[in-house]
Amino acid sequence: MDNSRIEKIIERIKAKDVRVVSRLIRNIEDRIPEAKEIVKRIYPYTGGAKVIGITGAPGAGKSTITDFLITSFRKKGKTVGVLAVDPTSPFTGGALLGDRVRMQSHAGDDGVFIRSLATRGALGGLSAAVEDAIYVLDFMGKDIIIVETVGTGQSEVDIMNNAHTILVVLTPGMGDDVQTIKAGIMEIADIFVINKGDHPNTTKLYMDLMRALDMVQSFPGNWRPPIVKLESIANPIKFAQQVDELREKIEEHFRFLEDKDIFEERERRKARVQLINAVKSQMLYPILERLEEDGELEKMIKGIVKKEASPYNYAEDIRERFLREEV
Amino acid sequence: MDNSRIEKIIERIKAKDVRVVSRLIRNIEDRIPEAKEIVKRIYPYTGGAKVIGITGAPGAGKSTITDFLITSFRKKGKTVGVLAVDPTSPFTGGALLGDRVRMQSHAGDDGVFIRSLATRGALGGLSAAVEDAIYVLDFMGKDIIIVETVGTGQSEVDIMNNAHTILVVLTPGMGDDVQTIKAGIMEIADIFVINKGDHPNTTKLYMDLMRALDMVQSFPGNWRPPIVKLESIANPIKFAQQVDELREKIEEHFRFLEDKDIFEERERRKARVQLINAVKSQMLYPILERLEEDGELEKMIKGIVKKEASPYNYAEDIRERFLREEV
Numbered sequence: 001m002d003n004s005r006i007e008k009i010i011e012r013i014k015a016k017d018v019r020v021v022s023r024l025i026r027n028i029e030d031r032i033p034e035a036k037e038i039v040k041r042i043y044p045y046t047g048g049a050k051v052i053g054i055t056g057a058p059g060a061g062k063s064t065i066t067d068f069l070i071t072s073f074r075k076k077g078k079t080v081g082v083l084a085v086d087p088t089s090p091f092t093g094g095a096l097l098g099d100r101v102r103m104q105s106h107a108g109d110d111g112v113f114i115r116s117l118a119t120r121g122a123l124g125g126l127s128a129a130v131e132d133a134i135y136v137l138d139f140m141g142k143d144i145i146i147v148e149t150v151g152t153g154q155s156e157v158d159i160m161n162n163a164h165t166i167l168v169v170l171t172p173g174m175g176d177d178v179q180t181i182k183a184g185i186m187e188i189a190d191i192f193v194i195n196k197g198d199h200p201n202t203t204k205l206y207m208d209l210m211r212a213l214d215m216v217q218s219f220p221g222n223w224r225p226p227i228v229k230l231e232s233i234a235n236p237i238k239f240a241q242q243v244d245e246l247r248e249k250i251e252e253h254f255r256f257l258e259d260k261d262i263f264e265e266r267e268r269r270k271a272r273v274q275l276i277n278a279v280k281s282q283m284l285y286p287i288l289e290r291l292e293e294d295g296e297l298e299k300m301i302k303g304i305v306k307k308e309a310s311p312y313n314y315a316e317d318i319r320e321r322f323l324r325e326e327v
Numbered sequence: 328m329d330n331s332r333i334e335k336i337i338e339r340i341k342a343k344d345v346r347v348v349s350r351l352i353r354n355i356e357d358r359i360p361e362a363k364e365i366v367k368r369i370y371p372y373t374g375g376a377k378v379i380g381i382t383g384a385p386g387a388g389k390s391t392i393t394d395f396l397i398t399s400f401r402k403k404g405k406t407v408g409v410l411a412v413d414p415t416s417p418f419t420g421g422a423l424l425g426d427r428v429r430m431q432s433h434a435g436d437d438g439v440f441i442r443s444l445a446t447r448g449a450l451g452g453l454s455a456a457v458e459d460a461i462y463v464l465d466f467m468g469k470d471i472i473i474v475e476t477v478g479t480g481q482s483e484v485d486i487m488n489n490a491h492t493i494l495v496v497l498t499p500g501m502g503d504d505v506q507t508i509k510a511g512i513m514e515i516a517d518i519f520v521i522n523k524g525d526h527p528n529t530t531k532l533y534m535d536l537m538r539a540l541d542m543v544q545s546f547p548g549n550w551r552p553p554i555v556k557l558e559s560i561a562n563p564i565k566f567a568q569q570v571d572e573l574r575e576k577i578e579e580h581f582r583f584l585e586d587k588d589i590f591e592e593r594e595r596r597k598a599r600v601q602l603i604n605a606v607k608s609q610m611l612y613p614i615l616e617r618l619e620e621d622g623e624l625e626k627m628i629k630g631i632v633k634k635e636a637s638p639y640n641y642a643e644d645i646r647e648r649f650l651r652e653e654v
Contacts, residue, residue: 036639039637039639040637040639040640043634043636043637043638043639044634044635044636044637045634046634047634057384057385058384131638264632267632268628268629268632271627271628271631271632271638272624272628274631274638275624275627275628275631275638275641275642276615277638278637278638278639278641278642279611279614279615279642279645279646280607280611281639281642282639282642282643282645282646283610283611283614283642283645283646283649283650284606284607284610284611287606287610288603288606297599297602300598300602301595301598301599301602302595304598304601304602305591305594305595305598307370307371307373307374308371309370309371310366310367310370310371310605311458311598311601311602311604311605312363312366312367312370312605312608312609313367314602314605315602315605315606315608315609315610316609318606318609318610319606319609319610321651322610322650322651323610323649323650323651324648324649324650324651
């Protein structure tokens, strides 16, 4: 790898060169080795940024909340990076574009950097790409990094593990009472946000949520997730005020993390997920790619389809071939 | 491993012993080596069952549809296995239980086998557990296997890859117009189901969906996913009739797969995911477990938190230690 080239890129990131950062994030998504080398080198100098995760069902209004949170943090003099994670496909390009266009209200503000990340390739690795992109924005000097992601699956939970403060956005009238219980994201929420709170079912959702929280025996560090209500974007001035209050709650949670030494616990949880992802990207994917190039993956897939042997049999062959005996 | 014990278990599965099958599925979830050995041995004798995947947002009514589909297939003399996948946590035990209780309407029918699967442990592997459980129900002689899963994440897409026919359930008035576009599951749907079709927004959702489908250039084998509307469960007789029509659409899709040789393509896609999961379970998890036992994982996590080195550096150490040089 070209060392002086890498040093130059790192300097350009530090100088907040938006084009260089954008290209680097694209290379991270594409798992270019050079990008990984850069992340490794900047890693020891990261840790200055606070990371906010925003998750919730599609259509819950996460992008709008992100948009207003940017404004709210900017008013306080904080720089903001946004990673909008969309675990989808070319088919959905339109929606993604729409979201991004909406966020262009910050386009002239160089204290704001917004980038979308999507799944590339069949082997996954989105969660690892998000982590690396966070390091880059952190190293670039962003004070606040907002990671916005759709959904309730394991990959979203992995992504949320990168956040210091996790917002779960719910909306009344979307079956969210059931969703709250089912989404599996209940226990990772630091702050609940009820959006579209002018809907008639808001009180029911609020009460259901309170009841669910009442059932929890104890919260880590005694932080009981507060519930913040936002009304309709139809009244943008009021909405902005309410998002300011949300920002204050987020800052309160930042202080809580520092006071209670829970920060380190969260860092540890994050480190664990990161390590597992790194092992996947350093060991698992190279092996699979190698087998793919050799056409052996294809042969194995045929064998599985023809029921010649089970996936486990082939996996054992792979294991024997690539692993040292000691495991 | 005790060979005669394994042979006995395999015989009990063939004899449709529900208790043995339940225990085996639990062992699959817990990644007990014996369970894996059993799956390896029965694998060549599987492939007789048709697998239906049902996915959609929480609260969309997937369990109710599954419940009625069971009845519909039973009327046709088919035996049915159901795997309800809930990628969640102890916190959600209540909801899970509620779902299961509702399905107990089939409790006295030994042509029906229903089991829930949930994520266990931090290392994932739910998708692999679902695959293995499908083989067990297949080997047990179930004609139809329904896999029901919440959500839109990558793990759900992985799980859906096990299905021959994928149903995506949408509901009007839940922001599902946006969801349809964003969920990333659009391109894997074989049949769209609009549930709660007595809602005033049904026509809009239907039209949005039609428009989205109109935008698709070509469908594999020219199967354009049909849209089946179900009305409210408030009128159970009508609902049952509509589910019968849904069952006919599913059977039509089964025939389509066979006629068009698309069946094999789907089997190949499935085999690929299975192989990757098997490699994870045979190589990645044992290494991580070994490091965990030795306390080395803990040391690495500490080093990452203290910014002594990046996750990639540790992953490279792991790679060097465990992999042969050839990769």
